[in-house]
Amino acid sequence: MTGRAAAVMGALGRRPSSLVGSVAVLVMLVVALAAPWLPIPGPNDLDVVNRLKAPGAGHWFGTDDLGRDVLSRVVYGARVSLLVGFLVSGFALVAGGLVGLVGGYYSRLDNVLMRLMDGFMAFPNIVLAILLMAMLGASVTGIVVALGITYAPRMARVVRSAVLVVREATYVESARAIGSTDRSIIARYVTPNCISPIVVQWTFIFAYAILGEASLSFLGIGVPPEVPTWGTILSEGRAYIGRALWMTLFPGLAIFWTVLGLNLLGDGVRDSLDPYMRKAVGL
Amino acid sequence: MSRYVLRRLLSAVPVVVLVAVIVFVAVQLAPGDPVLVMLGSDARPEVIESMRRDLGLDRPIHVQFLAWVGRALTGDLGRSLFLDRPVTTAIAERLEPTVLLTFGAVAVAIAIGVPAGILSAVRKGGLVDQAFMLLALSGVSVPEFWLALNLVVVFGVDLRWFPVAGYVPIAEGGLLAALRCLVMPAFAVGFVQSALIARMTRGAMIEVLSQDYVRTARAKGVSAFGVVAKHAFRNVLVSVVTVVGLVFALALGGAIVVETVFNIPGIGRLLVESVLRRDYTLIQGVVLYIAVAYVLFNLLVDVLYVYIDPRVRYG
Numbered sequence: 229m230t231g232r233a234a235a236v237m238g239a240l241g242r243r244p245s246s247l248v249g250s251v252a253v254l255v256m257l258v259v260a261l262a263a264p265w266l267p268i269p270g271p272n273d274l275d276v277v278n279r280l281k282a283p284g285a286g287h288w289f290g291t292d293d294l295g296r297d298v299l300s301r302v303v304y305g306a307r308v309s310l311l312v313g314f315l316v317s318g319f320a321l322v323a324g325g326l327v328g329l330v331g332g333y334y335s336r337l338d339n340v341l342m343r344l345m346d347g348f349m350a351f352p353n354i355v356l357a358i359l360l361m362a363m364l365g366a367s368v369t370g371i372v373v374a375l376g377i378t379y380a381p382r383m384a385r386v387v388r389s390a391v392l393v394v395r396e397a398t399y400v401e402s403a404r405a406i407g408s409t410d411r412s413i414i415a416r417y418v419t420p421n422c423i424s425p426i427v428v429q430w431t432f433i434f435a436y437a438i439l440g441e442a443s444l445s446f447l448g449i450g451v452p453p454e455v456p457t458w459g460t461i462l463s464e465g466r467a468y469i470g471r472a473l474w475m476t477l478f479p480g481l482a483i484f485w486t487v488l489g490l491n492l493l494g495d496g497v498r499d500s501l502d503p504y505m506r507k508a509v510g511l
Numbered sequence: 512m513s514r515y516v517l518r519r520l521l522s523a524v525p526v527v528v529l530v531a532v533i534v535f536v537a538v539q540l541a542p543g544d545p546v547l548v549m550l551g552s553d554a555r556p557e558v559i560e561s562m563r564r565d566l567g568l569d570r571p572i573h574v575q576f577l578a579w580v581g582r583a584l585t586g587d588l589g590r591s592l593f594l595d596r597p598v599t600t601a602i603a604e605r606l607e608p609t610v611l612l613t614f615g616a617v618a619v620a621i622a623i624g625v626p627a628g629i630l631s632a633v634r635k636g637g638l639v640d641q642a643f644m645l646l647a648l649s650g651v652s653v654p655e656f657w658l659a660l661n662l663v664v665v666f667g668v669d670l671r672w673f674p675v676a677g678y679v680p681i682a683e684g685g686l687l688a689a690l691r692c693l694v695m696p697a698f699a700v701g702f703v704q705s706a707l708i709a710r711m712t713r714g715a716m717i718e719v720l721s722q723d724y725v726r727t728a729r730a731k732g733v734s735a736f737g738v739v740a741k742h743a744f745r746n747v748l749v750s751v752v753t754v755v756g757l758v759f760a761l762a763l764g765g766a767i768v769v770e771t772v773f774n775i776p777g778i779g780r781l782l783v784e785s786v787l788r789r790d791y792t793l794i795q796g797v798v799l800y801i802a803v804a805y806v807l808f809n810l811l812v813d814v815l816y817v818y819i820d821p822r823v824r825y826g
Contacts, residue, residue: 347529351802354764355782359534359798362786363541435652442654443768449786462657466772469660470668480657488652495648 246496252489256482260306269297271304271456280472290474292464301456302478308457309438310486312371316437317430319376320383325426327380328387333395333414342388345381353378357440361449371450375440379433386429390422397421424501431494435487442483458483516814523810530802531583535576538795545791549592588796593788598796601781608678609766609777612693612700616762617755619701620708625751627705628712633739635717643709650706655765659699659772666695676774696773700765704758708751715750719743749820756812760805 259266269275275295283290289298331341348356357378364370394400395418403413438458444450445459446466453460458479465475546562547554563569567578582589588598627647631640667675673695679688719725720743728742767779774780778797785793 343525343529346526347533350526350530350806351533351798352760352764352767352805354767355798355801358767358782358786359537359794362789362791362794363537365542439654443656446654446656447768447771447783449783462654462660466660469664473664476657476660480654480660483657484649484653488649491648491652 243496243500245492246500249489249492249494249496252485253493256306256486256489257310259303260310263303263307266303268300268303271301272296273300280468282472283474289478290472292472292475293468298461298474298478301461302458302482305456305458305461305479306482306486308368308451308455309441309459309483312368312375312441312451312457313434313437315372316375316379316440317434319372320379320433320437321426321430323376324380324383325387328384329391329414329419329422331384332388332391333410333418338388341384345384348377348381353436353440354443357444358447358449361444366449366452368451368455371441371444374444375437378440379436383426383429383433386425387422390425391418394418394421424497428494428498428501431490431497435490435494438483438487438490515817519810519813523806526806527803530806531580531799532576534795534799534802535579538791539572541789541791543789583799588799589792591785591790591793591796593785593790594793598793601793602778602797602800605776605778605781607680607777608689608693608775609763609770609779611689612696612766612770612775612777613759613763615690615693615697616700616704616766617759619697620704620758620762621751621755622705623702624705624708625712628709629716629739629744629747631709631713632716632720633735640713644713647706647709650703650709653703655700655703656768656772658702659696659769662695662699663772676772678773678775678777692773692775696766696769696775699772700762700769703765704761707754707758707761711754712747712751715747716743719746749816752812752816752819756809759808759812763801763805 273296275291275297277295278287278291279295280293281287281291281295283298287297287299289302292298292301327341327345331338351359357374360374360377361370364374397417400413400417403417408416441450441457442459442462445457446463448463450459451457453463461479462476465472465479468475546559546566546568550559550562567575570578579589586599588602590596591598591601594601627643631643634640663675666672674692678692681689716739720738725738725742728738733742766777767782769775770777770779771783778801782794782797782801784790785797
């Protein structure tokens, strides 16, 4: 384990809030992965006799308008919602990270790349995502690319500013002096030293992506309605809000639980890696 | 001072150009031939060809782009196929509720966020601080539309304080009736955004309170309230103004989603409907309009910032 990675792990242990956050995310992840083995009905199993049934024995989270088990749909929805969050943050990490790395390291390309990022950041996030969804069509791939492009500029900016600092460090200067190539300097010295801001940003983008997917699917332009995600379940429940609150309550709580967990985790890691923030936050 | 403003104005030009390029390219890359969408796939080839020529779609892409930008500059964003009227007219018709909702949400966010941030800073590390900051973190973790749905159940369906859905334009029912329809949506969006303002205010206030001039004020015998209200608050305000642009964008984004919950016929509904109907001229026009409005708003905030903070003016 490198020193930075050890610092991140150590930081998690020291801060109760980030520990709570990581446990919350982990629990949701385990539930999502274990879904097929849990003693719950399938997410699309119809039980016409028990339509719109309130939460109780047999159906802990109640049933929806078609008699489907809401708990099962929320659990299976977690699989898609978390996958989308993971892939979006991965897309933003790779695309934004590359742009930031190149822009920060090669000052000649910096201006062009950063102005391009400014262009993308000039849109309110959801508006850019909606525009890209119109172009890509409603699908899981579409939503990953649309939200990935939307959040990549944030990652690019964070990585760029970290690279700008590292680039001037004496160890990079020494590496250059002994004749290391740009590629090896970037791979061996620059990237590892930018890890902590990247981890923090990655966590936040994961959280934004879950919220973004939910919003787009709720509007009917995200994931196709037949795929259960927290957003599509909420969208279906909207029509029954007065009669069957549980159809919207539980998927919403699942989003809240996961996003709060990610935010606690991201905040915790950031504060413990950044002494200035630690002082300002005063915790 | 005027040089700074001029420089800031000029710096917005390339951003606006880039925004136009992104919107144009995105729509060009969309699947499907716009002419076939309009005429149907069984149209005669010569009709298709003549319409393509009429719309200028046979010209090189950069010529098409310049023509589109040129028309946009004169206020012509094309004609919506499904609404059968100019895009600018459609936007103008839907603008009122979205503008009121966005500014209402920003007002709610400031009204909640600033006092919460100040209280937290003054009671740094205490119970009030921890409670507020946990609430703020919860705020950024909640989807606005879900909060809106729950508000509908409590205040619309159960208590019947506010209308469950819909919007009454000012011209029909007056400003009060319009605002009454927007109380719940503005609160849902504003509460979520207040979290950002609260955290920003808290951080800035903690920093300001540790400054020498605050210590001097305390030493002079100024009361705790006086220190915060008279000496520290002005400097905190400067930091808050810097996030107002971001909060505006987030509130606008929130408004776009929340309009669907309340069936408010605003720009957000217009945009979503245009996507569902694949009305690309309308999508292009609405997105360009929103993005340019946002760039101009940020410009306004930056200029305002110069007036509030003399350090920027003389720095």
